[in-house]
Amino acid sequence: MRIGVIGAGAMGCLFAGSLAEAEEDVFLIEVAQTQIETIRDRGLRLDTDCGSRVLHLPIGEAQMFSGPCDLLVVFTKSFHTRAAIRTAAPLLGSSGIAMTVQNGLGNAEAIAQVVPEDRIVVGMTTWPADIRASGHVVSHGSGEVRIWSMTRKPSDVVFKIARSLSCAGLNCIADPDVESAIWEKLAFNAALNSLCAASGLTVGSIGQSGTGRRLAGAIASETLAVARALSIKVNKDRVQKALDHAFLSHRDHKPRCFRTCSRDV
Known part of the structure; x- marks a missing residue:
């Protein structure tokens, strides 16, 4: 899949890096210039229980990329969700999926102001991650991801996303009780x-x-x-x-x- 990760914070970088290592086509959307410049110039340093490595991923503001992409994963803070998806939504084209596994409540509803509900996947994650420095993310220990369709109906795309995340080592479960x-x-x-x-x-x-x-x-x-x-x-x-x-x-x-x-x- 072609996947855009919105927000190059700790969780966004962990997911983007893990998916890239699983050979998904991944790019990072970010507005903080320091983070953009560091990852663009030096790569993303990711330290996990598997060791330390540097990954080179495309990164920039949303308008630097062109669509369509299959999946946009929103990892901004909740109070940035509405603005973030409004700017990045054109990358989805007519069939792309937006997914939130952010903390808090109301993220899916904010995304639904821009993206139809039947193209929104909601969920949560227990993976730990911290930013050690600009462009340097640390994650030790284990976690999981749980996702389901915002419409609460079974969806083949949910299972496809779950498989991709699990193949990236992120232990994803398609869970109807995700709420x-x-x-x-x-x-x-x-x-x-x-x-x-x-x-x-x-x-x-x-x-x-x-x-x-x-x-x-x-x-x-x-x-x-x-x-x-x-x-x-x-x-x-x-x-x-x-x-x-x-x-x-x-x-x-x-x-x-x-x-x-x-x-x-």
Whole structure:
């Protein structure tokens, strides 16, 4: 497939690099000039459990590329989603698919303002990734991706995308209950991101504190209560297991804080 990844942050680079190594035709869409220039001039350095390597991928602003492409994967922050897809949507042509596995809620709805719902795939991912420096992404540990059609109907294209991601080592599952997974990831992020942002501590430091663990559990439980009020089935034990895994395996990770300002892609 010809795949455009919108947002050359940690997750965007991890997915783009993994797909490129699986011999997919991948390009990165980005607006930050430092990141564009670094990856264009020096390549993308990707450090994972498989080792360290430098990958050379096309990168630039959306207008630098021409369509059509089969898939656009949106990896911007949620508050940039609408502007990002509006700028990049012409690359999809008449049949390309837009996919979001971003954190948070409302991303698919923002994409649907530009792309028909039957050409939108929604999902979530638990893969860890951090930016060590411009053009340098680190990902250690394991994760998975869960996706399904925004229309909630079975779709051959969803299974095709899942196979491509799995072949790239990203462990993707086509999951009709993806909405539950999205809310469980939201509960996980609400617990850890808020505490790390407020305290300035790493995930491991939060986990070493009994108070930190109790606060994380309480925040996650409150988020899950909202999901249940919306008649979405969620599993508290699964979220707690994810938190415990993060405390142990992602000890040095510190979620980044961003100002909620708008920026076009």
